[in-house]
Amino acid sequence: MEAFYTIQGEGGNTGTAAYFIRLGGCDVGCHWCDVKESWDAELHPLTPINEIVETAKTFPGKTVVVTGGEPLLYNLHPLTAGLQDAGIRTMIETSGAYPLSGHWDWVCLSPKKFKAPDASVYPFADELKVIIFNKSDFAWAEEHAARVGATCKLYLQPEWSKAGQLMPLIVEYVKNNPQWRVSLQTHKYMDIP
Numbered sequence: 001m002e003a004f005y006t007i008q009g010e011g012g013n014t015g016t017a018a019y020f021i022r023l024g025g026c027d028v029g030c031h032w033c034d035v036k037e038s039w040d041a042e043l044h045p046l047t048p049i050n051e052i053v054e055t056a057k058t059f060p061g062k063t064v065v066v067t068g069g070e071p072l073l074y075n076l077h078p079l080t081a082g083l084q085d086a087g088i089r090t091m092i093e094t095s096g097a098y099p100l101s102g103h104w105d106w107v108c109l110s111p112k113k114f115k116a117p118d119a120s121v122y123p124f125a126d127e128l129k130v131i132i133f134n135k136s137d138f139a140w141a142e143e144h145a146a147r148v149g150a151t152c153k154l155y156l157q158p159e160w161s162k163a164g165q166l167m168p169l170i171v172e173y174v175k176n177n178p179q180w181r182v183s184l185q186t187h188k189y190m191d192i193p
């Protein structure tokens with residue numbers, strides 16, 4: 001759908017330069033999704049993998065973040081093989097709604113109520129990033145935290161349009177449950193893509 005070299009704004013790699021590749025197509029249907037224009041894959045022409053890899057090689061930051069849309073709608077093995085052959089670190093942002101494909105240096109799993117993660121994805125998560133939209137989402141976050149591996153980092157991220165209201169709740173929750181960390185969509189404050 002689009003690709004852009006920017007700063008990772010969210011989660012455990014916040015603040016680091018990366019080339020983002022946003023794949024079109026998602027059937028999860030989060031009502032608060034901040035990139036609904038990605039949902040219909042047919043609106044977005046395909047780009048050959050070798051072109052993606054060649055462009056990724058031109059940036060000083062040798063990290064690619066594959067996002068979407070829901071990237072796991074596709075077999076991502078050919079893309080990650082091409083990127084890793086070129087010495088580029090591979091990271092993915094996914095709802096986990098479909099089994100993992102490809103080889104990843106970092107997996108961000110962001111589970112959704114609207115289409116639960118496939119059970120096979122949890123062990124691969126390097127970070128679990130739960131979007132908090134209302135109070136009941138803290139208990140829901142714990143259900144997913146119980147399913148990831150022991151070294152997986154745990155993040156609570158406010159839904160953007162409700163961040164003002166939710167921040168005090170998230171702050172108190174993390175103070176009382178310090179295994180969790182706060183994640184903010186810092187790129188939106190920086191006014192970058």
Ligand SMILES: C[S@@+](CC[C@H](N)C(=O)[O-])C[C@H]1O[C@@H](n2cnc3c(N)ncnc32)[C@H](O)[C@@H]1O
Nearest residue numbers: 032033034068069070093094095110158159160
């Ligand atoms: C647009 S999604 C694309 C990747 C994948 N479909 C997913 O949901 O993980 C990228 C990240 O943005 C988060 N996100 C989307 N809309 C958001 C919103 N309104 N507020 C906060 N985070 C949001 C998602 O939870 C996910 O972690």
Ligand SMILES: Nc1nc2[nH]cc(C(=O)O)c2c(=O)[nH]1
Nearest residue numbers: 007008009010067093187193
């Ligand atoms: N800067 C920046 N960081 C991000 N981290 C995850 C994003 C995404 O949409 O997947 C994203 C994004 O769209 N921009």
Ligand code: SF4
Nearest residue numbers: 026028029030033069
């Ligand atoms: S899974 Fe990701 S891309 Fe799909 S609707 Fe939800 S936030 Fe948007």
Ligand SMILES: [Mg+2]
Nearest residue numbers: 034035067193
């Ligand atoms: Mg985004």
